[in-house]
Amino acid sequence: MRVSVPATSANLGPGFDCLGLALNLKNQVIIRPSKFHSVSLKGEGSNNPVLKDNNMFVSIFNDFYNNLTQKRRFFRFEFFNEIPLSRGLGSSSAVIVSAIASAYAIEGIKLEKEKILNLALAYENHPDNITPAVMGGFNVATVQENEVKFINKSMPRGLKAVVVIPNRSISTQLSRKALPFKYSKEDAVFNLSYSSLLTAAFMSENWDMLKHASQDMFHQKYRMKLMPELFEVQKTALQKGALMSTLSGSGSTMLNLCSNEDSVALAERLKEKFPHFRVLCLDFDNSGVKVEL
Ligand SMILES: Nc1ncnc2c1ncn2[C@@H]1O[C@H](COP(=O)(O)OP(=O)(O)O)[C@@H](O)[C@H]1O
Numbered sequence: 001m002r003v004s005v006p007a008t009s010a011n012l013g014p015g016f017d018c019l020g021l022a023l024n025l026k027n028q029v030i031i032r033p034s035k036f037h038s039v040s041l042k043g044e045g046s047n048n049p050v051l052k053d054n055n056m057f058v059s060i061f062n063d064f065y066n067n068l069t070q071k072r073r074f075f076r077f078e079f080f081n082e083i084p085l086s087r088g089l090g091s092s093s094a095v096i097v098s099a100i101a102s103a104y105a106i107e108g109i110k111l112e113k114e115k116i117l118n119l120a121l122a123y124e125n126h127p128d129n130i131t132p133a134v135m136g137g138f139n140v141a142t143v144q145e146n147e148v149k150f151i152n153k154s155m156p157r158g159l160k161a162v163v164v165i166p167n168r169s170i171s172t173q174l175s176r177k178a179l180p181f182k183y184s185k186e187d188a189v190f191n192l193s194y195s196s197l198l199t200a201a202f203m204s205e206n207w208d209m210l211k212h213a214s215q216d217m218f219h220q221k222y223r224m225k226l227m228p229e230l231f232e233v234q235k236t237a238l239q240k241g242a243l244m245s246t247l248s249g250s251g252s253t254m255l256n257l258c259s260n261e262d263s264v265a266l267a268e269r270l271k272e273k274f275p276h277f278r279v280l281c282l283d284f285d286n287s288g289v290k291v292e293l
């Protein structure tokens, strides 16, 4: 059985903890019954011993599998990871979502996507990453009485995401600690109005509005100070054709959306100016988590 799940970019500027989209950068796992437990890792995280010995995917998978079947069976897990760890591209959501989907699928149980999403909430309580990881596309999501309420829309083919991935990680937990404890009424009204405008721009495909609507007072400036070069990445991206440039999730990646035509030039310019950062030109993912038996 093979399960794949896309990377995600959460917040999209003002939509703190509620907006997110899925990118065509994937983690895949192949799982086979085996006489012994074994793990092999390729790609991102393959030189991290913790991911071999104490893998979050394996422990979530085992929790669900054991609860579901009351059986103790061994599996071989082969991981092919494209999502960099702790760079604000939803690596932890990808693990949570794919582990839950796998535990049910290996027993032949077909789980609705909404069910996977709500089970994932126990491990990740903000819905802006888990929703696009499960559903794909652009998503507006909130949690009400332990259920994710969301609206999802496919992303069109005419846009690309040019992501700039720094060589240093920022853990989501630490990055949340950099945020203020309280916000003023002005900041709250600012983010409410920009987040609404940005959502309307995505839903109506009004791409010229992205530049205006992607402003934020809640989190980016506090987090980007942890890596001040990110302000320069944002400025360069906006000068060189990006329709919007925002911190991806809790950082450290910057997400730049642009038209297909502008994407190669924008990526080249960012590579030249920030040679120590990784620049990838990505399509969007509109499928979310996938299981192939
Ligand atoms: N491919 C993976 N396999 C196992 N665990 C992973 C993997 N990717 C991420 N993780 C877990 O998630 C943590 C990163 O979570 P977090 O800081 O929220 O980063 P991100 O912003 O990428 O979601 C890692 O320290 C690790 O525990």
Ligand SMILES: N[C@@H](CCOP(=O)(O)O)C(=O)O
Binding pocket: 008, 010, 011, 016, 017, 018, 087, 088, 089, 090, 091, 092, 126, 128, 129, 172, 176, 219, 248, 249, 250, 251
């Ligand atoms: N809304 C969350 C999103 C965290 O995304 P991640 O990809 O960095 O885990 C936040 O801003 O903390």
